[in-house]
Amino acid sequence: MKAKETINGVPVTEEQIAKWAAEAEAGHDVAALKKRGRGRPGRGAEPSQVVTVRLTPTEIAAVDAQAAQHQKTRSEFIRDVLAASVA
Structure with missing residues (x-):
């Protein structure tokens, strides 16, 4: 075994x-x-699919603030907003 083998450091x-x-x-x-x-x-x-979206730091802060206000995770909040906008 190599001397520098690690697991999580x-x-x-x-x-x-x-x-x-x-x-x-x-x-x-x-x-x-x-x-x-x-x-x-x-x-x-x-099955769910991961979708990548680029947001500015200001947009992320706004989403996170709204998610916290609604006691949701960022992902939950984004899914709810998307569902409401396409309904």
Whole structure:
């Protein structure tokens, strides 16, 4: 192993590798691993698509202020505004 191998900036030691190997050899709880899920939760029955939009810092600040006022995330607020404008 290279001396500078890291995970999230933390050096990986031979001891850590031995611990991981012992855990793997002992077996993993497959049900617990599957329960964790992966990625972001879905928003509905159909898959979602990421759409990139360029905004100025002033526009982002305005969107964030409105989102906070409505106790929503930036994404939730933008989706709601879009839905209302095309309805």
